[in-house]
Amino acid sequence: MLTGKRILLGVTGGIAAYKTAFLVREFVRAGAEVQVVMTRAATQFITPLTMTTLSKREVIIDMFPPSPDQPPHQPIRHINLALWGDVMLIAPATANTIAKIAHGEADNFLTTLVLALRCPLIIAPAMDVDMYLNETTRKNIALLRETGCTVLEADSGELASGLSGSGRMPEAVRLFDEVVKSLNNSRRDLAGKNVLVTAGPTHEPIDPVRFIGNRSSGKMGFAIAAAAAWRGANVTLISGPVSLSTPRNVRRLDVSTAREMNAAVMAEFPATDLLIMTAAVADFAPARSSQQKIKREQKPGGKFVLELLENPDILEAAGAKKTGQMIIGFALETENGVENARKKLASKNLDIVVLNNPLVEGAGFSTDTNVVTVITASGKVEEFPLMSKIDVANALLSRALKGLR
Numbered sequence: 001m002l003t004g005k006r007i008l009l010g011v012t013g014g015i016a017a018y019k020t021a022f023l024v025r026e027f028v029r030a031g032a033e034v035q036v037v038m039t040r041a042a043t044q045f046i047t048p049l050t051m052t053t054l055s056k057r058e059v060i061i062d063m064f065p066p067s068p069d070q071p072p073h074q075p076i077r078h079i080n081l082a083l084w085g086d087v088m089l090i091a092p093a094t095a096n097t098i099a100k101i102a103h104g105e106a107d108n109f110l111t112t113l114v115l116a117l118r119c120p121l122i123i124a125p126a127m128d129v130d131m132y133l134n135e136t137t138r139k140n141i142a143l144l145r146e147t148g149c150t151v152l153e154a155d156s157g158e159l160a161s162g163l164s165g166s167g168r169m170p171e172a173v174r175l176f177d178e179v180v181k182s183l184n185n186s187r188r189d190l191a192g193k194n195v196l197v198t199a200g201p202t203h204e205p206i207d208p209v210r211f212i213g214n215r216s217s218g219k220m221g222f223a224i225a226a227a228a229a230w231r232g233a234n235v236t237l238i239s240g241p242v243s244l245s246t247p248r249n250v251r252r253l254d255v256s257t258a259r260e261m262n263a264a265v266m267a268e269f270p271a272t273d274l275l276i277m278t279a280a281v282a283d284f285a286p287a288r289s290s291q292q293k294i295k296r297e298q299k300p301g302g303k304f305v306l307e308l309l310e311n312p313d314i315l316e317a318a319g320a321k322k323t324g325q326m327i328i329g330f331a332l333e334t335e336n337g338v339e340n341a342r343k344k345l346a347s348k349n350l351d352i353v354v355l356n357n358p359l360v361e362g363a364g365f366s367t368d369t370n371v372v373t374v375i376t377a378s379g380k381v382e383e384f385p386l387m388s389k390i391d392v393a394n395a396l397l398s399r400a401l402k403g404l405r
């Protein structure tokens with residue numbers, strides 16, 4: 001199953017490190033080459049000799065040889081290995097290593113390797129419940145997810161401390177499956193394709209301090225951009241105002257208003273193979289934006305009437321200019337979903353429309369998950385269950401791939 005695959009396996013200092021030995025054996029049995037990298041703390045929990053024996057490769061611990069009688073130092077081993085791996089899994093990942101990676105620290109071989117990594121990174125946290133639920137750890141995990149790392153949720157149950165709760169390393173079989181899934185998702189099947197993704201809301205200014213906006217966080221679009229980049233595409237992400245970090249290997253253009261997004265999409269569209277519009281573009285903008293802050297006193301009688309004018313429909317304009325590009329639009333509907341989505345598919349000349357309903361639990365704005373129905377121009381309707389946005393992204397890209405020239 002994993003013949004020819006090269007797996008980098010990071011092990012940090014936690015009691016769950018002993019379970020990773022089992023995983024090394026399973027990866028090797030499945031035909032993979034496994035390079036184990038341990039932190040010094042990890043060696044307190046499991047011996048490097050165990051890992052070397054199971055992986056059949058010398059375990060790497062230090063950046064520099066600890067004593068002169070060690071084998072000669074290879075100066076850029078971290079860079080060579082970063083290019084060598086098809087996927088990297090860190091299991092168990094302590095709160096300390098997660099924090100370091102989230103903030104770009106490189107103070108040991110493992111964190112230095114991660115910083116230079118080009119392949120997908122999967123992190124399996126394992127720690128005590130209070131450390132796992134600590135606000136700082138949660139922020140660090142969120143930061144890593146934003147940049148395209150897969151951080152698995154820890155399992156719940158009895159912990160080494162005797163406490164009970166979240167913090168157990170996911171079981172080895174699940175880690176194995178995650179590695180296989182990641183290898184499938186990063187198989188570079190979009191290499192050479194130009195993918196244009198829009199994400200987030202638009203802000204339509206009323207005056208220098210107020211705007212018309214919406215609840216889009218950008219997560220859906222950023223997940224698609226990250227997934228397409230892992231699959232080898234040249235990705236341009238046109239983003240409205242969001243507070244997300246740019247995924248790896250993605251070119252990002254920031255815009256604010258619908259008109260700015262329209263101009264950016266139209267400039268990029270001719271060289272695009274696949275356009276995916278997840279952005280929640282404002283349909284209307286104030287007819288005039290005041291140069292100065294509008295004061296209460298300027299609106300006597302307690303009434304403020306705002307005149308709105310229609311914004312350009314970006315997707316419709318792109319659909320009209322199609323010269324072989326594939327276009328995927330989203331439809332955000334709270335009623336008559338399939339019917340309305342089909343109308344958008346036809347009127348905007350789309351190849352695929354992705355329907356989602358913000359009233360459904362786990363779907364729509366700001367969540368890390370979505371529940372979507374995919375409708376194709378040929379009339380096929382596929383209903384997906386609740387999935388992470390990154391899984392939705394990969395499913396969509398796989399559907400798109402079938403239609404790309």
Ligand code: PMT
Pocket residue numbers: 199200215216217218219220221258277278279280281282283311312313314315316328329330331332333344356364365366367
């Ligand atoms: O960003 P998140 O918090 O992760 O939330 C994700 C999402 C809910 C924003 C996303 O999944 C989604 O549904 N995006 C489309 C939102 C939307 O504007 O839907 P719509 O049905 O109003 O528009 C239909 C399509 O036309 C969309 O692809 C939209 O990008 C496009 N459009 C809309 C208006 C406009 N003036 N120009 C457009 O191109």
